[in-house]
């Protein structure tokens with residue numbers, strides 16, 4: 517039985533399911549099967565990026581599910597992102613058109629500025645998603661890039677625009693200096709970094725928080741568990757809450773993120789975990805349980821993006 521996520525109405529009127537499928541590191545065939553399985557499981561919101569080098573596979577999976585009659589194009593909300601090397605306003609439209617062509621699903625629901633940090637244009641070859649580093653920083657103003665993104669809306673090929681990895685000051689600049697409000701700010705958000713302050717701040721303009729790395733990237737830390745953000749998925753406090761509802765620790769964490777008004781996009785390419793991650797809409801945490809989950813917040817990042825720290829627009833020096 518598929519499970520469906522309810523939708524939230526964004527500040528531009530679009531409706532976005534409050535849980536989506538992440539796809540970073542889903543590729544080489546894996547992304548097609550993961551996205552198809554996710555659609556069968558009830559997912560109607562998919563998160564990708566030019567950086568992930570899997571837009572073509574994400575698009576193929578969606579087209580196949582449309583051809584099978586499982587969904588119509590308008591049933592699924594697809595987000596992709598402008599990579600850092602394309603921030604110069606003269607590159608934005610071409611970068612967008614490349615994502616649009618890769619996906620080949622007619623239009624894109626949401627286009628995000630992936631990071632506020634620009635780097636030198638090094639051609640159109642897809643960047644290596646495993647090492648988007650060795651950047652030669654440039655100082656393209658986020659406002660200039662965002663204004664170029666606003667122009668895309670006129671084409672009708674993208675329905676909404678937004679930002680990612682922006683701190684509160686950077687969000688405020690976009691709000692004050694641009695014409696179109698971002699519909700979301702996609703940032704790392706998990707119990708270890710619950711983004712309560714940024715969520716409250718963005719709420720003033722009905723800018724949602726999309727929660728990336730919602731589970732804290734568990735497998736990423738296998739070789740280095742000491743750096744694994746807490747709570748670990750086997751934390752007894754999380755297990756205890758899960759036991760009460762008959763849910764796994766991953767489900768408790770995702771439900772917590774929905775309960776604190778964020779929109780998690782967990783990645784899984786495993787059928788059981790895919791299904792589990794969206795099967796969270798038949799329970800709700802109590803205020804006491806939310807307080808327990810809040811207690812895990814340390815503010816330490818899983819994705820510190822440290823190599824970009826000297827960049828003029830590095831977002832993580834601000835308090836939030």
Ligand SMILES: NC(=O)C1=CN([C@@H]2O[C@H](COP(=O)(O)OP(=O)(O)OC[C@H]3O[C@@H](n4cnc5c(N)ncnc54)[C@H](OP(=O)(O)O)[C@@H]3O)[C@@H](O)[C@H]2O)C=CC1
Pocket residue numbers: 537538539540541563564630680681702703727728729730731732733734735736749764766767781782783784785786789790792793819
């Ligand atoms: N805007 C940005 O800068 C960023 C955006 N993102 C987006 O957010 C998405 C999610 O973040 P991501 O960094 O992938 O990390 P997640 O927190 O989603 O963790 C993904 C990992 O968790 C495993 N997993 C999934 N479900 C469960 C579960 N229920 N129990 C135990 N393990 C589980 C997955 O393995 P398996 O596949 O084997 O299930 C995978 O290894 C990305 O895929 C991407 O779309 C991520 C980082 C930065």
Ligand SMILES: O=C1CO[C@H](CO)[C@@H](O)[C@@H]1O
Pocket residue numbers: 540565567630648819
């Ligand atoms: O979206 C992303 C996936 O993870 C990468 C590595 O941590 C990030 O750089 C990137 O922003």
